[in-house]
Amino acid sequence: MSSEHNNPRNPIRIGSRGSQLALWQANHILYALRDAGYHVELEIIRTTGDRMQQPGFVPPPNLDGKGIFIKEIEEALEEGRIDLAVHSLKDLPTKLAPQFTLAAIPKRADARDVWVCEPYWALHTLPTGGRIGTTSPRRRAQILALRPDVTFVEVRGNIDTRLRKLEQGQCDALVLAAAGLDRLKRTESVHQRFSPCELCPAPGQGALALETRSPEHAIDEDRDTYIRNAIAFLEHPYTRFAIDAERTTLDALGGGCSLPIGAHCFHEEGKWKMVAQVVSPDGESMVQVETEATNDANPIALGNCVADDLKSKGALDLLNPVFSAD
Numbered sequence: 399m400s401s402e403h404n405n406p407r408n409p410i411r412i413g414s415r416g417s418q419l420a421l422w423q424a425n426h427i428l429y430a431l432r433d434a435g436y437h438v439e440l441e442i443i444r445t446t447g448d449r450m451q452q453p454g455f456v457p458p459p460n461l462d463g464k465g466i467f468i469k470e471i472e473e474a475l476e477e478g479r480i481d482l483a484v485h486s487l488k489d490l491p492t493k494l495a496p497q498f499t500l501a502a503i504p505k506r507a508d509a510r511d512v513w514v515c516e517p518y519w520a521l522h523t524l525p526t527g528g529r530i531g532t533t534s535p536r537r538r539a540q541i542l543a544l545r546p547d548v549t550f551v552e553v554r555g556n557i558d559t560r561l562r563k564l565e566q567g568q569c570d571a572l573v574l575a576a577a578g579l580d581r582l583k584r585t586e587s588v589h590q591r592f593s594p595c596e597l598c599p600a601p602g603q604g605a606l607a608l609e610t611r612s613p614e615h616a617i618d619e620d621r622d623t624y625i626r627n628a629i630a631f632l633e634h635p636y637t638r639f640a641i642d643a644e645r646t647t648l649d650a651l652g653g654g655c656s657l658p659i660g661a662h663c664f665h666e667e668g669k670w671k672m673v674a675q676v677v678s679p680d681g682e683s684m685v686q687v688e689t690e691a692t693n694d695a696n697p698i699a700l701g702n703c704v705a706d707d708l709k710s711k712g713a714l715d716l717l718n719p720v721f722s723a724d
């Protein structure tokens with residue numbers, strides 16, 4: 399590679415999807431790096447997942463739904479068209495391809511799910527048969543466990559689109575991640591934030607992932623080292639611990655975003671605490687684990703321990719109908 403590519407004054411190129419939330423997140427990192435004195439540029443990349451949200455999209459026959467929001471971004475990273483990808487961590491698969499690494503995990507925002515609804519201020523005040531707009535298998539199962547009488551409607555698209563569909567009356571309420579609404583300052587209809595013990599968030603929810611080429615797959619070793627060093631100050635070790643534990647639990651249960659699994663790890667009173675839930679798709683059966691670990695615990699061991707507890711309580715039986723549904 400030319401020395402021009404290696405020149406630290408060359409901008410760090412951030413790749414991001416073009417949704418409002420993705421742009422907020424990418425700009426958040428861009429400004430942090432600019433404040434630290436780096437020259438940074440943003441490149442917007444359209445992904446298969448974005449195209450799928452357009453009306454009239456016909457899915458290709460080989461589409462498996464995995465990583466549809468990151469494929470084109472990782473290609474740009476691999477080819478050196480961008481240096482850094484900013485993602486919502488929960489949209490990343492638990493295992494990255496060896497070419498890539500999570501070089502930094504910044505401090506997590508509010509990890510909880512929230513209830514978005516104007517007339518009914520909490521899930522328990524929604525009238526019988528109320529229509530909730532969510533396609534997430536985790537949210538559907540967890541909501542049914544609390545309120546077996548509700549119905550669901552397909553409300554897809556980015557946060558703005560979903561809020562507009564709520565306003566238009568296509569559903570009575572939404573359940574969304576607090577982090578997205580907080581970032582976009584769209585919290586006017588948020589009246590309830592679910593406790594993680596009640597509606598356990600998706601592994602990694604509320605956290606960002608700063609993905610780069612892994613050291614072994616550098617395009618130019620000096621420049622790639624420069625990039626990883628530049629973002630190192632954004633690393634938040636407590637968040638890294640929590641997401642390592644949560645993603646380990648998900649992985650041990652065979653997980654991806656289509657499984658009804660919640661996992662949430664946090665540091666409190668000098669200890670690590672973790673809560674995880676597996677719910678049958680109809681909401682009728684649930685296994686839940688709440689555990690604590692000492693300050694010096696290992697996140698992978700904690701995540702595996704939680705997965706083992708869930709399995710010993712029958713979690714895999716609850717997931718069976720989901721695994722065989724394909």
Ligand SMILES: NCc1[nH]cc(CCC(=O)O)c1CC(=O)O
Binds near residue numbers: 489573578602604
């Ligand atoms: N699946 C889409 C997605 N990916 C990340 C967020 C919100 C931000 C976050 O969790 O970090 C959302 C929207 C939502 O679930 O409400």
